Amino acid sequence: MQHRRGQVREPRPGYIEVAFNGAPAGIPLDAQFSAPAKGVTAVFGPPGCGKTTLARCIAGIQHLPSGFCGVDGEIWQNETTFRPPHLRPVAYVFQRPILFSHLSVKRTLLYNASKSRATLIDFDGVVKLLxxxxxxxxxxxxxxxxxxxxxxxxxALLAQPRLLLLDDPLIVLDRPAKHEILPFLERMREELTLPMIYICHDMADIERFADHLVMMKDGMVTAAGPLQVVQSDPALAARGEAAVCVDTVVGGYDGRYGLIIARLRGARLLIPGPPLRPGAQLRLRIAATDVSIVRETPRASSFLNVFPARIKASLPFDESEVTLVLALETGRSGVPLLARITRRSFDVLGLSNGMDVFAEVARALPVSPPERLLITPATPLGDALQRSADTRNEQKSDHGHDRQF
Structure with a gap:
């Protein structure tokens, strides 16, 4: 999204659109992005890159006169308008919560609940959710x-916001504490129709529950888009721990071999694990180091997941390795994937950008513990096995077939 001074913009329903340029408190900021007004948009970057400053501008705490902010069709700021923080339907959760010690938990919640009519969630709903x-x-x-x-x-939820800003709320917690609270954030994402902007410096947390990703460096937005798309951007693909997260749907379970059948846009992945509820959403992380490349269809291989793919880009990693940006060419094509291979393999196989190859996926791991997706007594295991053991009878994809080698 580009924004020019003197240009009056109309905000688009269904989107969060921001453009801030200036140097508040001496910190340069040139941040522009557009994201859907639903789900979780994570803002990622090193300390001091301007993430919190961007959040403060969206909340109206920081005022940059030339800025623009539109949320789901409403103008919060442009050349002629500036809504102060108390007039923006936004809730801001800080790294260290500001709470009144003289009020009990119940009175703290009721204090906020009394200020707004319940349109998002009521008191009992918040107590149960959290x-x-x-x-x-x-x-x-x-x-x-x-x-x-x-x-x-x-x-924050009882203020009935239309946007929730989370300013790295897990940064003060140790790893066990983070694992304890992350399921609550996932539950909020799943059960509430509330867009969230999540400021974060930990890619593992972002991979777990973010839908979109905004990359920042030195006060600038360097990339923005759906999580898996930005993960395949050179800014992230060149990292040592490069990976892509893919959102799949549990199609069933192969009880004979203990394999989860996950469906991905007409493709199918087989993942070792316990039986999960058919139809459940399952996010998988595929590391670049767990993907290898072959030129021809393997006739016999120990890899369970092999997909036709096209090389979109090749990025030097170090003196001995190359990162390949791939697009799966199965079903509804275009799902991004990364592969980290040696330079020698790249040359011996005669690889080049635009070439059609096959990607062998050695491992795909759930990004969050799948306990809440396990088969329950309400979904008998026998029914799940009956639905999916014979994959030839599964529902066909939009292109009329599934591809799995």
Missing amino acids: DLAPLLDCSPSHLSGVQRQRLALGS
Whole structure:
């Protein structure tokens, strides 16, 4: 999204659009992006790159006169308009929650709930969503770090916002505490029709539940788009831990071999693991180092997942390795994938950009523990096996076939 001074923009319904240029508090900022007004948009970058400044501008806490901010068809800021923070339907959750120690958890929640009519979620819904019932009579000063963040999230939701800003709320938590609170963030994403902007410096957290990704460096947005698309951008593909996350749907279970059948835009992946609910959403992380390349269709291979693909770009990684940006050419084509191979393999195979190849996926791992997706008594295992063991009878893709080698 480009934004010129003197140009009056009309915000688009269904999108969050921002363009800020200036140097508030001496920190240069030149940040422009557009993202859907749904799901989670993560803003990623090193410390000091301007992530929090961008969030403060969106919230109206920081005012850049030349900025633009439109949320789901409403103008929050342009050349002639500036809504102050208290007039923006936005809730801001800080790294360290600001809570009143003289109010109990229940009174803290009710204080915020009394200010707005419940249009997003009510008091009982927040208590259930964030498992706050055991804490209602406690003082915030007696809560753990995770509990304080859950209370802060609950208070923010009861303000009935149309946008939730999360300013790296997990940065003060250790790894076990982060694992404890991440399921609550995932639950919010799944159950609420509330767009969230999540400021974060940890790619592992972003991979777990973000839908879109905005990359920042030195005050500038360097890339923005759907998570898997930005992950295949050179800015991330060249990283040592390069990977792509793909969102799949559980198609069933092969009980004979203990394999989850995951469907991906007309393609099918076989993943070792316990039986999961058919139809459940399952995000998988495929590391570049777990993908190899062959020129011809393998006639016999130990790889369960081999897909036709096209080389979109080749990026030097170091003196001995190259990162390939691939697009799967199966079903509805275009799903991005990365492969990290040696320069020698690149030359011996005679690879080049635009070439059609086959990508062998050695491993695809769920980004979050799949316990909540396990087969429940309401979904008998026998029914799941019956639905999916014979993949030849599965529903055909939009192109009339599935591809799996």
